[in-house]
Amino acid sequence: MLQLESFIFNPFSEKTYVVYDGNTKDCVIIDPGCSTPGEENELFGFIDSHNLKPLMAINTHGHIDHIVGNAAVKKRYGIPVAAHPNVKADFLRSREQAAMFGMALGNGELPDRDLEDGEVIKVGESTLEVISTPGHAVGSISLYAEIEGWVFTGDALFCRSIGRTDFPGGSYEQLRTNIIERLFRLPDDTEVYPGHDQSTTIFDEKRYNMFL
Numbered sequence: 122m123l124q125l126e127s128f129i130f131n132p133f134s135e136k137t138y139v140v141y142d143g144n145t146k147d148c149v150i151i152d153p154g155c156s157t158p159g160e161e162n163e164l165f166g167f168i169d170s171h172n173l174k175p176l177m178a179i180n181t182h183g184h185i186d187h188i189v190g191n192a193a194v195k196k197r198y199g200i201p202v203a204a205h206p207n208v209k210a211d212f213l214r215s216r217e218q219a220a221m222f223g224m225a226l227g228n229g230e231l232p233d234r235d236l237e238d239g240e241v242i243k244v245g246e247s248t249l250e251v252i253s254t255p256g257h258a259v260g261s262i263s264l265y266a267e268i269e270g271w272v273f274t275g276d277a278l279f280c281r282s283i284g285r286t287d288f289p290g291g292s293y294e295q296l297r298t299n300i301i302e303r304l305f306r307l308p309d310d311t312e313v314y315p316g317h318d319q320s321t322t323i324f325d326e327k328r329y330n331m332f333l
């Protein structure tokens with residue numbers, strides 16, 4: 122069984138998640154958003170004090186609040202950053218936006234590894250399955266931990282809300298279809314961990330999310 126730790130980072134109050142296997146110590150960093158030395162220390166302090174072995178960082182999409190810590194985790198742990206191949210345009214835009222928001226994006230390099238829909242990432246004795254859920258951003262993915270009953274939805278699905286669709290490449294219809302056809306197919310008791318704000322369940326969002 123995986124364990125989970127979450128952090129709230131950067132001026133956008135983005136959620137960074139560390140999922141790890143307590144036995145093997147393998148871990149994956151989802152959306153490293155640390156943007157200051159203090160935030161980096163918080164993230165690295167947790168990983169190091171638990172003797173975790175980061176395998177990779179994964180970006181659910183290419184918006185700046187979800188990728189701003191990529192360079193720091195790569196430098197610290199020498200790990201690849203993985204994302205859907207369609208995120209590249211957003212990465213290039215984020216590179217331009219970084220200065221505007223006063224955030225350093227390192228050299229803002231593109232992801233090292235492509236993640237395709239349906240791909241399964243092994244983390245210790247558990248897995249994360251890539252579910253393609255674009256609409257908020259091009260190349261958005263969700264990550265489903267079947268054994269644990271967790272899904273990390275980035276900015277696609279939030280507690281009682283959904284991601285904005287007015288950014289370049291956004292589409293309300295596409296987002297709505299992906300949430301209903303792909304995320305709502307998961308078991309009702311699946312815990313939803315979004316890229317901002319509190320967690321929820323698939324059951325509660327099916328029932329109470331007014332945006333769908």
Ligand SMILES: [Zn+2]
Nearest residue numbers: 182184258276
């Ligand atoms: Zn976003």
Ligand SMILES: [Zn+2]
Nearest residue numbers: 135186276316
């Ligand atoms: Zn976000």
